Amino acid sequence: MNATIRLALAASLLAAGASHAQDGELSIAMLIPGKIDDNGFMEAGYNGLLKIEKQFGAKIAYTDQVQPEQDKLEEALRALARQTPDMVIAHGGQNNEAAKTVAAEFPDIPFVVVQGGVTGPNLSSYEVLQEHSAWLGGAAAGLLTQSGVVGHISGIRVTPGLKGRGGFYHGLMHTRPDATFLTIFAGNQDDTELAARVAKAETDQGADIIFTMLNAGRQGATDAMREAGAKQIGNVIDWTKVEPDVFIASAIADVSIPSVQAVQDLVDGTWKPETVKHIGLENPEAVSLTLSDSVPAEIRDRIDTLREQIVTGEIEVSTEYSGPELEM
Template sequence: MKRWSVMATVLVLVAALIAGCGANNGNGGNSGNGAANGGTDAGTNAGAGNGAAEEQKRIALVTPEKIGVNPFFTQMEEGLNKAAVEFNFEAKVIESADPSQVEQNLRAAVAEDYDLIITAAFSAVDALAKVAAENPDQPFAIVDSFVDAPNVRSIEFREHEAAYLLGAAAGLATKTNTVGAIVAMDVPLLGKYTSGFGQGLASVNPNAKFLVNYVGSFTDPAKAKELALLQSSQGADFIAGMSAVGDSGVFEAAKEKGFYTSGQDTDRTGEDPERIVLSQLKETDTVVYETAKDFTSGNFTYGGVNYGLKENGVGLTFVTAESSSPLSPFIGQENVDKLKKIRDDIVAGTIEVKNPLAQ
């Protein structure tokens, strides 16, 4: 009887061990119900089954608006997904319905013990500064803004370099010698766009007139369209969209009045190749991918980092990146070749593009 008792005890222990192992086969994280607007898993458990799930890093991306509204944030999600697969970490996107929810969603990500929390845009700056100060041991990163904190990597772009190319393109292509830009707001960050554009324009066409109007919002297509129509009436044959969601209004005006225009952040030329002839690119997918790569490989640093033409963080369609759209005759291959030379000179330092925000 004693022998059977020992065997029974062994069987119970083995069963308990098997049950315990089965219970640990999850992804090690919770569902994120504390987030103001929930979240979506991106690349969750990439590489699971390799026997090292407990060592897998976990990275969260907190966006200040819903994915799909602005290509800027959609690209970030794509970069995170790609990195999750390649570098074997668990990724999650927590979408905010609007910027007021960012602080709550950052706190939710902290509570869920994510190893790195990434957010973006100036609308998230105040929330991140507050949450980062309260959680000094938690690593954070912010894209397209700067937060002065010892546990935050601030990722900024040299937008003025790409804007220089766009301004040069406008200066080479214009037939009326009048070009314009519809800008979301008169704020320092967007001064990098208008200043860079103006420098590029003057470098190739010093006699060209540059019109600038401000919408007063990042989400007002109707006002942006009204201002684009105004610039068209003043003789502008190329009007750059620099108004975020408002750019759709600029595109509508271009279709109605026959002037040429450009988009921002992603390649918008496919929406109307006849009138949207260029796009100033901001490769947010690249910077999120590189940030995740640095973190998972142990090369992550805090403080400011920036991406320009040299790092392929910014660019211009047809010049630094291919497009599925045909090249517009208004721009022309001859001008593209000139712009590629200008791009190379900026990277080499032969051309210096002044940053209006530099001290």
């Protein structure tokens, strides 16, 4: 497809979205592969859809609890697209390839992947930079650890999770370059028993702070860490307000925001295909590190300084990690 045709398609998609919004007929469909009540990433996506319903008066539809296998994700997206909504949103980077395939089958419908990295003639991605808050979380862990051993636990090996792990590691190395880093992708975001076993394995090796990027499985890790006397750094939401006895910090990346932003762009006539839109620490409502009340003022000040250095570009957040991983 040449540039002229792409521009024409983009213009027609934008006009359609703006027209529906003005007529009060806006309809948005979302694929949420996991559980909408997982206290984590998937629930944040669902909350974004509810915000869209309230903020824009939109008619909403969603499909949830789909196995992260491409053929199943594709069929779920097709079923939503057949309803001819004004936009289809796929929540999560695990939808990247499925969204590329299905968007091509429905060229008149705008598609968006939240926390994705794919684009197409009618496809864009919106990504909250979890690695920014994760980097600060790693820096805080380096300043707070007593044992010098810091852990990381995640489930599915998806790109945003890999980036978050890499960002956390480099933040840790920035403030505590001699730290020992334990990391694992255990294969499941929602299994509490598995998360508990992995957390115990890391605390048994001396980890006194662990960064968890989990969904419903997080409670298992939290219980195990409470028993071991270890501290946790959470993600997505502010866990320091939920279980303050365990959580010493939380690397917030509000992934309800990208879907709302995508719909706002559609309504405003500014949504663009073939783009990846990034949202980082410059938007503290979307990305930030919260610290528990027990964190000393001097460490808070240090984290504030590091945040500014990331925003200004003085510190570049690396997301690469090629070191060893824990085996279970």
